Amino acid sequence: MTHIALPEPDHATIARRSDIVAGLSAAIGADRVISDEDGRRAYETDALTAYRRMPLAVVLPRSTEEVASVLRYCNREGIKVIPRGAGTSLAGGALPAEDAVVVCVTKLNRVIDIDYENRTARVETGITNLAISAAVSERGYFYAPDPSSQLACTLAGNIAMNSGGAHCLKYGVTTNNVLGVRMVLMDGEIVEIGGPHLDAPGYDLLALIVGSEGQFGIVTEATVRILRSAEGARPMLMGFPSAESAGAAVSAIIGAGIIPVAIEYMDKPAIHVCESFSKAGYPMDVEALLIIEVEGSEIEIADLLERIVAITKPFNPQSVKISQSAAESARIWRGRKSAFGALGRISEYYCMDGTIPLGRLPEVLGRISEICALQQLRVANIFHAGDGNLHPLILYDANDPDQSSKAEIAGAEILKLCVEVGGCLTGEHGVGIEKRDLMRVQFSDKDLALQMSIKTMFDPQWLLNPAKVFPLDGRPPIAAAAA
Amino acid sequence: MKTLLRPAADWELANIISDAAARRLPLELIGAGTKRAMGRPVQSAAEITLKGMLGIMLYEPNELVMSARAGCTVAEVEQQLASRGQMLPFEPVDLGPLLGLDAGQGTIGAVFATNLSGARRVYSGAARDHLLGVKAVTGHGEMVRSGGRVMKNVTGYDVARGMTGSWGTLAALTEVTFKVVPRPEATATIAIFGLPDEIAIEVLCKAMSTPYEITGAAHIQQGPASRLWSSAIRRGGKAATVMRLEAPSKSIAYRAEKLRQLFKAYGELHVIDTQPSLEFWQEMRMMTVMQGSTHPLWRISTSPKLGPAVVAAIARYTPVEAVYDWSGGLVWVEVPMSADAGATDIRRVIALHGGHATLVRADAAVRNSVDCFHPLDPGVERLTRRLKSTFDPAGILNPGRMYATM
Incomplete structure (x- = not known):
């Protein structure tokens, strides 16, 4: 690869x-x-x-x-x-x-200030994502974006990639939860942008900085929103005979005006791998599994789950299982969150990260199977169904150079498919080097030129993380020289 | 008399702008012009309205997404959404009536171009938080797109969001794609009357720190409260501290009771039903209590808990009437007429407390002579200037609208 x-x-x-x-x-x-x-x-x-x-x-x-x-x-x-x-x-x-x-920046990991009244925390960005929540959990608060790597990943990386997570359907991604940053520009100038207030003055520079993949500057401190946790949360498992029925069930739930805090989708290969690894209690005989989580008080949770069960009845779920205890809920989520690790035990895999409109899910899954079959590779799919973020995991043998390159070919085809159906190349992982050369599938040369001119504006010599995000050809002269 | 241009297609607009850029001819860019009386007046030979860019291009209720061309009115967008039981998540304020115009005229493009958000912002985020993608024409006259129609997208820089709140000085948005949400089944407003500002904001900050999902947290001082139309909240001219719950009816009853327990020491809690609640929050959306006056009106953004201190500090220099929103983080402040509309005093106070102040209403002469948008720190100003020249090197899009020399 x-x-x-x-x-x-x-x-x-x-x-x-x-x-x-x-x-x-x-x-x-x-x-x-x-x-x-x-x-x-x-x-x-x-x-x-x-x-x-x-x-x-x-x-x-x-x-x-x-x-x-x-x-x-x-x-x-x-x-x-x-x-x-x-x-x-x-x-x-x-x-x-x-x-x-x-x-x-991992040594820059202090919590500088927690302001519960204003519901903000000021931290150094080398702090891990989970450590922010840990610092405020005692008072019942949390930091909302929850990428699967949250135990290890830093806020700095989250800001660079505008990271998401399973619960962003309700709480948004990093850009929606960062109010201010302290950033060092390439020439050493330190700038403060935004702050503890809900909107920053002037242009929305924060919007540009979050998700700029470390190409604009190095963010060393940030003010993030902290939120009060819900009184409780409970997941439910629903198994379906097909991608169509599971996708339609998700549409129906949202169409009925219910926005669960998370809706995760797994296909059969993913279910089997996760279940055998984590014994989460997933049904093994279904084609598609939804983990649907709702929040609130006991009464509210019961009410919402009951309504979801009623709404999804016409789509013939083969199994419906509501978590009965905190331990069971934890198991259900552990199964999902350990999916990558579980898969990693049986095979090398290449994790894709496109986003698609929910309505195209069955078609896209069908074509992903075809793409992978053509390369004689297996694939498992995990999908943040509420927000359309699809993670096909292409299994391959890393010791076989032929399979490695086939996995890359299949991956590129899948991402092109995501763009073709109205989605995008990457929902939460970022472009990096991986999707750099696919950027023209999604953007015109003019679109890319505008983005690159913003890069030049922040970093005139293109010294910061230069070989990433944009195809190596077609760059402005200074960038071409730097790369 | 300015030349008035009303392009209907993106390419027409691109031609106009690239021609103007070549000739360095300044353009005033507007939607319906409802916010034209805010910010610095633009000196230009020609005016372009995006009102001719019509059409809702995509609406997928089950995916919570809509695309509309920039000239669609907010009213039209909301009507479409309401027909499927949905709404805009950020409840944009309607500045028209505050500035002496009719309500409901503003365009959806301008909502994002100015990042207009209302009471629900404190819970669910601002306009910019719900933007998914745009089509736009830059000051180069280039048609560009950024973002898309899906909820999660980190492909390339977030240029779409980066254009929000730029008041047409970076690019002309021609189409916006945004997230929508279901309308709540029921709404209730919990009100406490007669609290002084500081105590009121303490209540609101505490309420926002509960798990009960307060979607609006406002405090209206006695003076403005006496001008409310809503009889449910206008109680004998007392200050009103209000918290909004939006949820299924069962949840509302439960949460209202929890809040009553929590705040009973602060005074009697009144629970106001769905219909009168909707009417009241509609008033908040149009800031009715500040309408009909021509006195300078400021919009101050600060740390929520510092809102009352900011108002008290301003009150040391000048009489002031205030309405707090966002649990204190947004303060609408009206001050008497003066040569600088109170800018010097207000900005001195902001310098001490943090935040920023925008002049929303003042006559054109004042808006020409004071900074309507809060002056930027030097580092941010440098980046702002560079961003402006990246998007609009000829400096032709709404020159001076936000900052006199940009």
């Missing part, structure tokens, strides 16, 4: 490595710089592990000012910078380059 072209590194920069390490050490102290080979190796890839590149050096700043010093130095010396959180990107968003310095 190494089809994606990475730019040839600048050998002059690599030749200056010891000077650069010395320069970085002078900027923020040698104890913040990792230069030995073993130390650097820990940063040579992210969760798209097929691609590896040993960076020039890794720095672990402990303050915004230290980040600024590093960027100022790299900007002056014309050295590329790869921002990094926990390195959980499935799209290669944190993949280093041999001529680049990795700036890893």
Whole structure:
């Protein structure tokens, strides 16, 4: 799985490595710089592990000012910078380059202030997603976006990729939950954007920054919304004989005016893998499984679940099981959240992340099967049905170069299909290197030129994470030189 | 007299803009013009209205998504949504009546171009939070698109959202695709009367910190409250502190009782039914209590709990009437006429407390001489200026509308 072209590194920069390490050490102290080979190796890839590149050096700043010093130095010396959180990107968003310095923010992980009255928290962005919720859970609050990697992934990475999660149907994604950021620009300037108030003045710069894949600057602090948890939540499992009936059931629930906090869909291969791994109690004889979760008080939950059961009756669910205990609920979610891990035990897989209009689900699943069958590969599908975010997991043998490349071909075909039916290439993982060369499937050259001009505006020399997001050809001259 | 242009197709608009860009001819870009009396007046030879861009292009109630061309009125969009039991999630305020025009004239494109949000914003987010995609024409005269019609999309930068709130100074939005939500089965308003501002905001912040999903949290001072049309909330000219519940009837009864228990120490809690509640929140949407006056009106955004302190500080300089929304995070402030509409005093207060203040209503002479939009910090201003020149290098789209030199 190494089809994606990475730019040839600048050998002059690599030749200056010891000077650069010395320069970085002078900027923020040698104890913040990792230069030995073993130390650097820990940063040579992210969760798209097929691609590896040993960076020039890794720095672990402990303050915004230290980040600024590093960027100022790299900007002056014309050295590329790869921002990094926990390195959980499935799209290669944190993949280093041999001529680049990795700036890893994981040491910037303090909670600075929690303001329960205003329902906001100010944190450093190296904090993990789950640690934000943990810091406020004692008072019954939580931070809403919940990507599957939330135990490990950092807020910095979430901001870079505008991460989502299973519960964003109700609570939105990262961009809807970040009110302000402190960001270091490539020239070392520190800017404060937004703050504890609900809307920032002037242009919506935050909208551009969230989801900019580390190409605009390094966000070191953020003010995020924290929400009071619901009184309770309960999932229900519904098994269906076909994708059509499950999809129609979801449409009917939403059409009836009920928005559950989560609606997750799994197809048969996914159900079997998850069930055998986690014993969550999923029905094994159905083609499609929905996990539908609702929130509220006991009375409200019972009322909502009863109505959902009534609404979905015409679609002939083969099994309906409402969780009876907190332990059972936890098991049901553990099954779903461990899907990637469970699948990883039986095979290598390539995780796709397109989004489609819900109404096209049966057709899309049918065509995904065809695409994978053509490449003689198996596929399991997990789908955030409420918001249309589809994760086909293409199984392949990593030791077989032929299968690897077939998996990449099938993946690209699936993403093209998502765009064709009115969806998009990536719903929550980001473009990174993985979908970079597919961007023209979704965007015109003019659309891409506008996006790239915004990149140039924030980072005139294209030093920040340059080999990502945009196809390597057709870039502005300065970017082509940098890549 | 300005030349008035009313393109119906995106390509017509693109031609007009690219021609104007080549000739460096400033253009005033409007929808229906209902917010034209807000912000700095634009000096331009030609005016383009997007009112001719008509048509609801897509509506999938079961997927909670609609696409409408920019010139559709909000009223038309809401009528379509209501026919399928749905609504806009962010309840955009209608500034028309505040600025001396009729209600219901504003266009959906302008709602996103100005990021107009109402009371429900505190619960469900602003207009910008529900935008999924746009078609637009930039100041280069290029037709571009960003985002799409699906809920979750991180493909490329979020340029669509980045254009919200830019008041037509970055690009002309020609089509917007946005998320919609089901209308609640029932609505109730919990009201407490006669609370001083500080206590009222304490109540509202506490209410927002409960699990009971308050979808509106406002406090109307005594003066404005006495001008309410809604008899359910206009109680003998007392200040009104109101919390909205929107849910199935069973849930409303349950949550109202919980709130009653929680706040009984603050005074008597009145529970107002669906119909009078809807009427009252419709008034909030049009800010009726601030209508009919020509006094300067400000919209202040600050930390919710600091709202009363901001108002008290302004009151040290000038008489003031205030309506708090978003549990205190949004304050509508009316001050007496003066040469600068109170800008100096209000901005001095904001500098101490944080947040920003926008002048919503003042006569054109004042709006020409004071900063209607809050002055930006130097770092943000530099980025703002660069973003403007990235989208509109000739500086022809609504020049000066937001900031005098941009």
